[in-house]
Amino acid sequence: MPPINKLAIQLRAEVPSELGGQRLDQVAAQLFSEHSRSRLSAWIKDGCLTVDGAVLRPRDIVHGGSVLVLEAEQEAQGEWIAQDIELDIVYEDDQLLVLNKPAGLVVHPAAGHQDGTLLNALLHHIPELINVPRAGIVHRLDKDTTGLMVVAKTLQAQTNLVDQLQKRSVSRIYECIVIGVITAGGKIDAPIGRHGQQRQRMAVMEGGKQAISHFRVLERFRSHTHTRVKLETGRTHQIRVHMAHVNFPLVGDPAYGGRFRIPPAASPTMVQALKDFPRQALHARFLELDHPVTGQRMKWESPLPDDFVWLLTLLRQDREAFVG
Template identity: 85%
Template sequence: MSTIPNQTIHLRAEVPFELGGQRLDQVAAQLFSDHSRSRLAAWIKDGQLTVDGASLRPRDTVHAGSVLELSAEQQAQGEWVAQDIELDIVFEDEHILVLNKPAGLVVHPAAGHADGTLLNALLHHVPDLVNVPRAGIVHRLDKDTTGLMVVAKTLQAQTRLVEQLQQRSVSRIYEAIVIGVVTAGATVDAPIGRHGQQRQRMAVIDGGKPAVSHYRVLERFRSHTHVRVKLETGRTHQIRVHMAHVGFPLVGDPAYGGRFRIPPAASQTLVQSLRDFPRQALHARFLELDHPATGKRMKWESTLPDDFVWLLTLLQQDREAFVG
C-alpha cells in the first residue's frame, strides 16, 4: 500500500487571430479542448491558467498573439491510497480501461469504505490516474451489481467520456432477474431523487432528475422474469428504483426488493436460492462507446456471473417441472 504523489500539468498556447477578442474561458476551451470548460474555468480562477503571465477573470477579453500558460497541480485526496486488489480487465490501452466488476466491490471511497475500493485498485494498477478526477471513474455500479465499467486513463479521455455520457451516446445494457411475470417490454420515464424519509434510498419523486430506462423480456418463469434493461440516463440505483416502481423489483434487492415471492410447490432448492440470493440480481452485460482518442465505436460483452446463471437454471427447471 502506498500513497500517490501529486503531479503537474504544463500547457502553453498562443491565441490565434481568429480567437482574438473573445472571453478567456471561451478561448481556453478552444485551445485546451482536452479539458472540460468547468475545469479550465476553475484553473483560471485559481491563477493556474495565466495570460502573458498575468491572472485574469474567465470573462476577461484576450487578444490575438497573447500566450496562455497552464501550470496546474492535480492533488490526490489524502485518504486515497494505492492498493493491490485484483482487477478483471477486459480491455486496456493508453486511453481507457474496461473492467468486469465483481459483486461486493465498492467503486469509490465513502463513509464506511475508506479503502478497499475499485478506486484504490485502479491507483495501484495505473498510478498516473491521480491526474484524473475520481481516478478516471466516469460512471458507477452499485457495490453488489456486477459487470462492465469503463475508466478513463487520461484527462483527455475523461473529458470525452463524460461528454458522451451527457449526450447519452454511451450504450449501457443490463440484465436482471425480477420478481413477477412481465408480460411485455416497456419504457419507464420517471424522475428519480432522494427518498423523503430514508436518505440512503432513492425514489421516483416529483422534481427528481430525469430518468429513462427501457426494458424487454428475455425469458419468463412461473413467478419471475429475466429481463434486459437499457439505460438512457444514469441515476443512482436507476434500474432498481424503476423496476420496483412498475411492480417488478429485482430478486435479492435489500432496499427495493419488496415482498418475497416463490412459485407454488417450488423445490426447496429454489426456495432457498431465492431467499438467500446475496445481492440484487443485476449485471452490466453490454457496454458500447466511441473510443475517446480514435472515435472508433467499440463494444464489449460480459458473461453472466455464476450466481446469476445458477438462479436462472433453477428457475428454468422449475418451469419445466410444471409445464402442462
C-alpha cells in the same frame, strides 16, 4: 502518510483567428480540451493561465494571435491508498480501462468503506491515477451489481468520457431477473431523488432528476422474468428503483425488493435459491462508447456471472416441470 503527488502542467497555445473575440474561458476550453471548463476557470482566477503574460478574468475577451500559457499543478484527488486487489480487466490501453466488477466490491471509498474498494485496487494497478479526478472513475455500479465499467486513465480521457455520459452517447445495457411476469417491454420515464426518510435509498418523486430506462423481455418464467434494461440516464440505483416502481422489483434486492414471491408448488431447491440469492440480480452486460482519443466506437460484452446463470437454470427447470 506519503506526500500528496502533484502533476505539473505546462501548456502553451496561440489563439487562432476563428476563436478571436470569444471569452477567455471559452477559448481555453477549446485549446486545452483535456481539462474541464470548471478546472480551467479556477486556474484562470488563480492566475495560472495567462494571456500574453497578463492575468485576465474568465469572462474577458481574447483576440486572435494572443498566446495562452498554462502553468499549474493538478493535485492528487485524495489521501487514498493503493491496495493489491485483483482486477478482472477486459480491455486496457493508454487512455482507458474496461473491467468486469464482481459482486461485493464497493467502487469508491465512503463512510464504512474507507479502503478495500475498486478505487484502491485501481491505484495499485495504475499509480498515476492519483492525479485524475476520482482516480478515473466516471460512473459507478452498486456494491452488489456485477459487470462492465470504464475507467479513464488520463485527464483528457476523463473529460471526454464524462462529456459522453452527459450527452448520453455511452450505451449501457444491463440484465436482471425481476419478480413477476412482464408481458411486454416498455419505457420508464420517472424522476428519481433521495428518499425523504431513508437517506440511503432513492425513490421516484416529483422534483427528482430526470431518469429514463428502456426494458424488454428476454425470457419469462412462472413468477419471474429475465429482463434487459438500457439506461438513457444514470441515476443512483436507477434500474432497481424503476423496476420496483412498475411493480417488477429485482430478485434479491434488499432495499427495493418488496414482498418475497415463490412460484406455487416450487421445488425445495428453487425455494432455497430464491430465498438465499445474496444480492440484487443485476449485471452490466454490454458497454459501448467512443474512444476518447481516436473517436472509434468500441463495445464490450461481459458474460453473466455464475450465481445469475444458476438462478436462470433453476427457473427454467421450474417452468419445464409445470408445462402442460
